[in-house]
Amino acid sequence: MTPPMSTFPDQFRLNGRTALITGSARGLGWEMAKGLAEAGARVLLHGRDRARLEPRLGELKAAGFAADAVAFDVADRAAMAAAIAGAPDIDILIHNVGERDRRPFHEIDHEAFSRLIDVDLLAAHALVKRLVPGMIERKWGRLIMVTSIVADLAIPNASSYATAKAGLTSMARALAAEYGATGVTSNALAPGFFATETNERMIASPNGEHHRARSPAKRWARPEEITGAAIFLASPAASYVNGHTLVVDGGVSATYLA
Numbered sequence: 001m002t003p004p005m006s007t008f009p010d011q012f013r014l015n016g017r018t019a020l021i022t023g024s025a026r027g028l029g030w031e032m033a034k035g036l037a038e039a040g041a042r043v044l045l046h047g048r049d050r051a052r053l054e055p056r057l058g059e060l061k062a063a064g065f066a067a068d069a070v071a072f073d074v075a076d077r078a079a080m081a082a083a084i085a086g087a088p089d090i091d092i093l094i095h096n097v098g099e100r101d102r103r104p105f106h107e108i109d110h111e112a113f114s115r116l117i118d119v120d121l122l123a124a125h126a127l128v129k130r131l132v133p134g135m136i137e138r139k140w141g142r143l144i145m146v147t148s149i150v151a152d153l154a155i156p157n158a159s160s161y162a163t164a165k166a167g168l169t170s171m172a173r174a175l176a177a178e179y180g181a182t183g184v185t186s187n188a189l190a191p192g193f194f195a196t197e198t199n200e201r202m203i204a205s206p207n208g209e210h211h212r213a214r215s216p217a218k219r220w221a222r223p224e225e226i227t228g229a230a231i232f233l234a235s236p237a238a239s240y241v242n243g244h245t246l247v248v249d250g251g252v253s254a255t256y257l258a
């Protein structure tokens with residue numbers, strides 16, 4: 001007998017799934033973590049500092065959501081390995097950690113360029129390598145790499161960051177090709193210009209005003225506007241969405257003049 005079809009709202013629910021959202025003490029990571037918890041997932045918050053994660057964890061638990069936290073610097077692979085070994089089985093990875101270096105290309109020395117590539121790109125390889133075998137074994141998984149529209153659209157003073165994000169986009173596609181038949185999907189989620197804490201200074205600058213005016217929406221994105229896209233990619237509704245880059249930028253990358 002054909003199993004009954006789940007209703008559309010049910011296909012966006014994440015009950016019974018555990019999600020690790022890296023870099024989720026603030027900014028877009030926190031918004032996505034809250035959203036996934038509301039959609040029913042057990043959420044694992046992550047950041048470098050346990051003390052910064054505690055209040056966030058408290059907020060989720062006070063709202064009645066299942067949540068826990070892991071703390072490690074993604075540059076420290078031994079700490080990453082230990083934290084993942086002690087964590088529950090992870091079904092959904094939203095890899096959201098991303099550091100920036102907003103200096104001109106010629107001012108970034110080899111060490112700084114390498115370090116950013118390590119944190120923003122190579123750490124994803126280390127993390128996926130640890131998580132994907134379990135996902136394959138359980139025949140279900142979601143890999144979601146948070147990239148950026150600057151992976152495709154160059155802007156000044158973002159060279160190492162853009163290079164890393166382009167690599168991450170490509171890695172998401174490569175993983176889709178390798179694991180497509182296993183029940184594991186892999187996609188990139190590419191934000192445009194979001195008004196997170198990290199961007200506060202830039203928003204107030206002439207550059208920030210340029211980004212606002214360049215957007216068809218004539219405003220920066222609110223951090224919570226990333227959440228629906230993350231829930232969608234993580235959900236059963238996206239079972240046949242694989243190797244895709246979902247852009248959430250208010251139309252910036254679709255337009256030349258706005």
Ligand SMILES: NC(=O)c1ccc[n+]([C@@H]2O[C@H](COP(=O)([O-])OP(=O)(O)OC[C@H]3O[C@@H](n4cnc5c(N)ncnc54)[C@H](OP(=O)(O)O)[C@@H]3O)[C@@H](O)[C@H]2O)c1
Nearest residue numbers: 023027028047048073074096097098148191193194196198
């Ligand atoms: N905001 C935007 O406009 C925008 C646009 C395009 C793409 N993105 C991407 O979206 C993601 C989130 O952006 P955001 O603005 O929300 O960033 P954010 O506010 O700077 O948050 C970054 C998070 O990553 C964590 N993190 C940074 N380096 C880490 C490391 N080495 N090890 C472990 N955790 C580390 C931070 O944790 P701690 O608590 O330890 O500091 C923080 O929670 C990033 O990947 C960014 O590149 C953002």
